[in-house]
Amino acid sequence: MTTKRIGFAGLGLMGGRMARNLLKKGFPLTVWNRTPGRAADLVALGGAEAATPAEAARSADIVVTCVSDTPDVEAVVFGPDGVVDGLAPGGLLIDCSTISPSATTAFAARLRERGIGMVDAPVSGGSEGAKKGTLTIFVGGEAADVERARPVLGAMGTTITHFGPSGSGQAVKAVNQVVIAGIYLGVAEGMVLAMKAGLDPEVVAGALGGGVAKSWILENRSGKMIRNDYPLGFRTSLHLKDLAIALDLARSTGTTLPVASLAAQLEAGLVARGYGDEDMSNLARAIRSLSGLEG
């Protein structure tokens, strides 16, 4: 079997590291990024750089997109000099962006009319997981397309789960963002109460971590909340974008999510105050502010 040639669009904090792992695993790679100047180290590793998404797709069997939001995917795939202007019938699009499940289904249908398959494959695990190639990947799409995508996904992540038809990977990512909203807020409220009650919040976090409150977020993010300092991590503005997708899915499926809605409101306030580029554990800023602590 000849190794598939891959086009890769979107060299951000996640995409750049994922593309690097594809190169390291021996996939011939042509990369494109909207903002130029991000491809130098990938070219040094043997990658080619394209001037447009269409050019990155032209010689490829499979194109991976890893951009920010639904309109970005639409522009890169269907816009001027987009992926569909380069990718031949029989090709496959793997979208690793986190976007709307329903838009994903519509994009997949439009691509199918051109003989192109599509798999939605949003990832979880942060920039560290992207670097190490240990991402968790939530996959939706037709079984045959998912099988074609698997070697590529396997170069970027370790836990790859196919949930169902097109859009289902994105729906699972939305569920993930809803669950973590509740956990972040629970931990933030607990840490603020501990501080206001005059307890040593670090000792409290350590003691609670042995019981029912045990969670990755308590263990790895309560320290940022206590110090009121939120280096990345995962951007608040991106989680807010993901919650908008989740709340849209909730509306279309008739689901009421009071805590996720509250988290979105609090995050919108944080973004408006200029904190959108901080780690999303800054939800603690909102709870701190409500309680008269520096926040």
Next chain:
Amino acid sequence: MTTKRIGFAGLGLMGGRMARNLLKKGFPLTVWNRTPGRAADLVALGGAEAATPAEAARSADIVVTCVSDTPDVEAVVFGPDGVVDGLAPGGLLIDCSTISPSATTAFAARLRERGIGMVDAPVSGGSEGAKKGTLTIFVGGEAADVERARPVLGAMGTTITHFGPSGSGQAVKAVNQVVIAGIYLGVAEGMVLAMKAGLDPEVVAGALGGGVAKSWILENRSGKMIRNDYPLGFRTSLHLKDLAIALDLARSTGTTLPVASLAAQLEAGLVARGYGDEDMSNLARAIRSLSGLEG
């Protein structure tokens, strides 16, 4: 050193098992329970049974209380035939109930006037931890009293942390109940969204558990939420009681806890609907009901 004689008041789901561990570790024990008939197996193991808290305390150096709420502690300690009518000056009260931090401080002051020490030592870890003697214990009180209490606490739990003065153990327990309220609601909203979106919620829970959403509650309680069946566990009515304590602490310290407040409101509804004796993962019933699923 002669082994201390212990009086033990409150043989409920937690207290009965904790008393058993004290007997097994060789502490001479006299037990009392408000409802008679709970002491038979403890008497078979060599324990004595008393007709009143005062009688349980009369021959003891240390009395352990493990009852439901603040008024219960007040009645057992200060009420007719209460602990203070039996426990001699120089004695020590260890209160393992989960009650108000400020009431605890007041009780400790009243006892100090009689020459009796008090340690607040609420526990976490559920009936299984109580049985195995692996409870996490949050301790408040004067250092000398806590040192006297340590051998007794060590017979019932494995992680024993002294946080500060009287009431601080109760404050930490309140923080714990606030943190878990957020985690339970986050997991419940995620599982309900997964079901409404047509995903397999068990597969989703498994996939999410490898990432940022990793938590004891997702791992151990999402199954109950999916099946809408909530065997104990930890009673909703007791968590609601604990949240009332936490929200009272929040009010007195000027802390705003929107998610914990929401959880208390939802749990009050569940109790009113007759679900107070179910495991508190039935918070998912509330989210299910809001979204038109059986709940």
